[in-house]
Amino acid sequence: MARKSAMAASSFKKPERVPTGVPGLDSLIEGGFRPRSVVTLSGDAGSGKTTLAMQYLYNGAKNYGEPGVFVSLEQSRQSLLEDMARYGWNLAELEKKKKLQIVVLQPHEVDQFQNQELALHGVIEDIGAKRLALDSVTSIIMSYDSKHRARKGLLRLMDKLRGWDVTSLLTSESTTDVQGDVHSTFKVDFLSDAVLYLYNMRRQNYRLHALEVVKMRGTSINSKICPVKFGKGGIEVFPNQNVFK
Ligand SMILES: Nc1ncnc2c1ncn2[C@@H]1O[C@H](COP(=O)(O)OP(=O)(O)O)[C@@H](O)[C@H]1O
Ligand SMILES: [Mg+2]
Numbered sequence: 001m002a003r004k005s006a007m008a009a010s011s012f013k014k015p016e017r018v019p020t021g022v023p024g025l026d027s028l029i030e031g032g033f034r035p036r037s038v039v040t041l042s043g044d045a046g047s048g049k050t051t052l053a054m055q056y057l058y059n060g061a062k063n064y065g066e067p068g069v070f071v072s073l074e075q076s077r078q079s080l081l082e083d084m085a086r087y088g089w090n091l092a093e094l095e096k097k098k099k100l101q102i103v104v105l106q107p108h109e110v111d112q113f114q115n116q117e118l119a120l121h122g123v124i125e126d127i128g129a130k131r132l133a134l135d136s137v138t139s140i141i142m143s144y145d146s147k148h149r150a151r152k153g154l155l156r157l158m159d160k161l162r163g164w165d166v167t168s169l170l171t172s173e174s175t176t177d178v179q180g181d182v183h184s185t186f187k188v189d190f191l192s193d194a195v196l197y198l199y200n201m202r203r204q205n206y207r208l209h210a211l212e213v214v215k216m217r218g219t220s221i222n223s224k225i226c227p228v229k230f231g232k233g234g235i236e237v238f239p240n241q242n243v244f245k
Contacts, residue, residue, distance in 0.1 A: 018066075018131070018167045021059025022052060024237030028213050028222040033167050033194065037217070038158045040137070040188050042174040043198030048209060048228065048235055049171040050075065050083070052198065053133035055234040056169050058089045060131045061099035068131035069123050069166075072104045073139035087234045098127045111143045114153070117160060124164055132166040137188055138173040154191055176201070193217045199225065201243075210243045 017032035026032050033039055043049050057068030072080060080102060081091050094100035101123050109116055124132065134140075137154070144150035161168045172188045176199060189195045194216040201208045209228040213221045227238045 037193035038168045039194040040192040041196045042172045044200045047198035047200040066130035067099045067127045069129045070102045071134040132168045134170045136171040
C-alpha cells in the first residue's frame with residue numbers, strides 16, 4: 001500500500017505553465033502563466049505595457065514555438081513595427097512565417113468589438129495561436145456606454161478567450177497616485193485570472209520602472225515590487241534587487 005501511494009505521488013505531474021519570455025518574471029509565478037488564463041497588465045503611460053505584451057508573443061514564437069496574435073486598438077501597425085525594431089524584433093518576418101499576426105482595429109471597429117470576435121477567432125485558428133495580446137482593453141471598456149455593459153462585455157470576452165485555447169495578456173491603462181498606489185480606470189483586475197502592475201515611478205529627477213505580481217489564481221506568487229530594465233532585447237525583471245532602499 002505504502003509503495004502504491006509513493007508511486008502515485010511520484011507520477012503526480014506539476015501543472016504546465018506558459019513561460020512569459022520576460023527574463024526574471026517566471027521565477028515570481030511558478031514558471032509562467034497558467035494555460036488558457038486571462039492576465040491583465042496594468043500600468044501608467046510609458047510603463048512598458050506594449051513592450052511586454054509584444055515580448056510575450058515574440059519570445060513565445062521564437063523560443064517556445066507558440067504562435068501569437070497581437071490585437072492593437074491604439075497603435076498603428078507601422079508604429080508598432082518601428083518601436084519594436086528597437087529591441088531587434090523583426091515582427092514582419094515572424095508574420096511571414098505565420099508565427100505572429102498583428103491585427104489593428106480602427107476606432108469604429110472597437111465600438112463594435114463583439115462583431116470582431118468571429119474574425120479574431122478566425123485569425124487564431126489560421127495560425128494555430130496559443131498566445132494572444134490585446135493592447136489595450138481600456139479602449140474596449142470606453143466604447144461601452146455604461147459600466148454595467150462594459151463589465152458584461154468584458155466577462156464575455158474573457159470567457160471566449162479561455163474557450164479559444166489561448167493564454168491572453170490584456171493591457172490596461174492605470175494611474176499611480178503620490179503614494180505609489182495603482183488605480184485602474186476600470187476594475188478589469190477583478191475579472192481576470194491574474195494581474196501584473198508595471199510602475200513608472202518618479203524619483204527626484206528620474207523615473208524608475210518596476211513590476212509587481214498582484215494576483216494569480218492557483219499560484220503561489222512572489223509579490224515583491226521588482227526593478228525592471230529596458231534592455232537591448234526588451235524588458236527584464238530583477239527579482240533579487242530592491243526598488244526601495
Ligand atoms: N530601446 C529602448 N531602450 C530603453 N527604453 C526604451 C526603449 N524604447 C522605449 N523605451 C521606453 O519604453 C517605455 C515605453 O514603453 P511602452 O511599452 O510603449 O509603454 P506603454 O505601452 O505602457 O505606454 C518608455 O518609458 C520608453 O522610455
Ligand atoms: Mg502602449
